Amino acid sequence: MDRRTALVPLRYVALPGHGPEDVVADSEGRILTGVADGRILRVDGLDDPSAARVECLAEIPGRPLGLELLPDGDLLVCSADGALLRVDLGGAGRVQMLTETAAGERLRFCSNVVALPDGTVYFTVSSRVHPLRDWMGDIVEHSGTGRLLRLAPGAREADVVLEGLQFANGLVRARDDSCLIVAETGARRLTRFRLTGPRAGQAEPLAGNLPGFPDNMWRGAPDGPVWVALAGPRVPPLGLLHRAAPAVRRRAARLALHVPYRPSATTGVLAIDDDGRVLQRLTRRGSGFRMVTSVCETGGRLVLGSLWERGIAICEAPVVY
Template sequence: MHQPRTALVPLRYLTLPGHGPEDVVADPGGRVLTGVADGRILRIDGLDDPSTARVACVGEIEGRPLGLELLPDGDLLVCDAEGALLRLDPEGGPGTVRVLTESAAGEPLRFCSNVVALPDGTVYFTVSNRVHPLRDWMGDIVEHTGTGRLLRLAPGAREAEVVLDGLQFANGIARGADDAFLVVAETGARRLTRFHLTGPRAGAAEPFVENLPGFPDNLWRAPDGPVWVALAGPRVPPLDLLHRAGPAVRRRAARAALRAPYRPSGTAGVLAVDDHGRTVAHLTRRRSGYRMVTSVCETGGRLVLGSLWEPGIAICEAPAVM
């Protein structure tokens, strides 16, 4: 049963010295970290007042940072969309970026998207697809290639293994209750998938939440909280019909989509689901000035939104979630 929609109430907006804060994560001190298009990792402190907020560059990578994951020691895992999983020390100054892996199952990585780390040091991360690069992400959404992957990097390993294949634009990832499973966003299928880590179904996957009201992007889970899902755009019924067509038709449509100028929808949305896949909050705003919400995190009783499209972050009211 879906929770009724409520208004996504914006409180303030903070322009950043960089474009496209695609993922946002909050540290234990309430500071927010994000990566922008030129490769810098920014840390924002003082969200309550944009006029006095402090933005510091805590690192830089050569590629395009997407998904981020804070580790218990303060280091940051960074998904480089151009083909690597990285580890960065935000307190270490320049030159403190280490490559964890650039390959999976004997082939180079491409389009790394999001990442989580388990307490034993195992890292799971997604590759959105193996056909289209980040700049052509729309092509994969239209073509519906189903080449996304969930990968596992064991502690100390240099190459990742494929644990789940055939995903429709694999994107955000979050840990489930007691680390018994992972939740993976399949943007192109408008669904969340559950991948079991323990128990009799370990290694198996199943639908967790289907027929979402929009395209799920990055996921965020705070301790003892629900899984927050950023909705990068609302459902597009003609796209649902196109996905039922044959591969040749979808390929032609993808080529046409890549030639057309893209402008995101004016509807912004996020939702939260519990460990049973029930929607416990659904917030939307039509004619939003902040578009293409690709990430959401919760800190200090507020929701912080990130966007691949916008030059800053938005701070919104957080609802009471049971």
């Protein structure tokens, strides 16, 4: 079932920083996000933007992207500069380096992260070729150098469990922890990676030909849907380019990096189930809030983050069947 409805904006909360790329909600309904200068912010009072309180909890050495709250209150942070970090949110703001290597190679462009109950951490690397500032180059080149990595409890180096991904991005656990769902932004698809059962360690398509480029994902309640942020609508000429020879794509990527970029004014999010069925599709054309890179649900509202904007958007959350 694909129920397409309007994405209804309610309010906008300005932040003292640029590009809240990922947004996650804590148990009290407050929003955690990271901005371009390395600060981790917490936003409280979403119902009244004029009275919203923004607190800086920590500052990391790099550009924060994907976030994951841990049961003990600490925060896992993916740094775009190539590291997985753990941040103490209990007042000290202490930053611990968990790993910056995988299979003997320095990491580049860590993107999103999830933690399993046994302490194992999985995280994505979007590209081994292009850094964050050149993300458009990887989307155009279609490099297929994204990876899914695993960091075992107590380990200092990550293992590669899946590679060849097209700009690996958002990551979320299945309801029963039997698999992970990985967003491949460059291929407009979601991929399932099996963690248990006879097919453990194998990957398979979950949902393809999405109406936009999937970015970060969020699951609140274990029995709730997976919310998928769409950073922009599909671009048909890009699909044609991806079928060209690698040398052609590389040349096109170099040219793309010199073209001024402005995100589309069409924004959207999806709600899906663990079988990849689209339960709800929310879109808005002519939106003043561009490049939705993350979405989370709290208090009956959807909260949107963006690599492009200087704040977060609060929208109406539909009933998802």
